[in-house]
Amino acid sequence: ILRWTKFGRHIFAIGGNEHAATLTGVPVKQIKVAVYMISALSAGIAGIIETGWLGAVTTNLGNGMELQVIAATVIGGANLAGGVGTAFGAIVGAALIEVIRNSLGLLGINAFWQGTFIGGAILLAVLFDRIRNFRRSD
16 A cells, blocks of 8 residues: 555655645645554554453553564664655564564573663664665765
8 A cells, every 4th residue: 555555655755754745735634644543443453353362451561662663663674764664674674673582582681681682773773774865865
């Protein structure tokens, strides 16, 4: 949807530069509302599935997962400035993070240091992204 539809291109345009998207005629407010509605619908479906799976409601299941989500998207190729990235890249990034976390667990490394390694991976991914963007601008 993001790559081959008008709606997806509008989402990328808004993520890249919202003001420029407005100037080119993209209906920014409507697209943003639609994206938030899709996100809320997805969260509702996930909640229903989780309730069916666990048999109960757990309100803090995803607490503290923000760093892992950011790490997965950045390692998967998304740009922190917006406008660049794919869902497949985020999945690959998440898989890579879990491989790293599992490997560190098997090596007996403390959970504190696992977070440090993941943070280091984020820093390396952002550094490579900045270098790539710097080379493109030349």
